[in-house]
Amino acid sequence: MSPKSDLRQTLLTQRKALDPYRWEQQSKRLCQHLRYCSLFRQAQTILVYWSVRREPDLSSLWTLPKTWGLPRCQGQDLVWHRWALGQPLVLGAYGIWAPPSQAPSLSVNLVDLILVPALACDRQGYRLGYGGGFYDRLLATPPWDHIPTLGIVFTANQVDQLPRDPWDRPLGGVCTEEGVQLYGAPRSDA
Template structure:
């Protein structure tokens, strides 16, 4: 990883953490409005989504929207054997009661012993640090989403969720294992990336 990439990651993490609660709320509401009219959201039955905890775009209202429309909601759980993600279906009651455990990396996970492969999902709402104009996604650096999707015989539609400053109108240098996005939603933008992405 280049020094430039490391510096950009550090800058973006800091920028996310500096957002006020009011700004976070505004951004989440704006993205929610985009998804209310997004065909891919309404056609999906099984939706993977994350629990925010590091300044990412907040997902509380999105998760509630999923339950309101009778979607099956899946949260990621790190599989220690291969450092990929498994997907655990949660109930509305489980979510409301916050029945989660804190992982050593600092994120909350659903309470379960095993989960399903990412191929069970129709739509995957993904966190990110940055996204370029081709849909290349820069994650937190752990490679969990890339490893998970690389091994998938069927890949769900990948939609990134981000603050506006996380979109870059340029091309990133990509690695062969990087898994690109089909689309990106920010408070001001709803983008579809035209180039072919393998399913």
């Protein structure tokens, strides 16, 4: 196994073991920090994710007057759809709830901020995902490569440095239940 694979297994096991009450409380605190983050406040259209495997739960934000986008896996790519609380979802790839394929798509030129799920983020803004490369491919391609990004993790999953591959790109910042840290990477300058 590679260092990333070993780390993924360890982090997934730890996160799944998180007490449900503590998970809920940490998620709420994380969302409070997002509400006060200037990138979030200024954004009109925000891409989010449906929480699985004890990822931080962002659902308390979905009643805010923003335009929300949720992804759907299509082959090796993420396709984004406009979504609002109460609209239908279907069980998609990897057991993740996603908008149905006929839901209205969301144009990249409308997106102001991407909240990126991660197993871990390091202090330079690099993230460890699940290994499918969906976000790495998305964030490496124009016109997606300039949109501000925030990695979303609990503090326990923020580490000093992650193993990196040549295709890994840093996020603009990270939000945890303890606050938001912006890194000044190219995608955080919007």
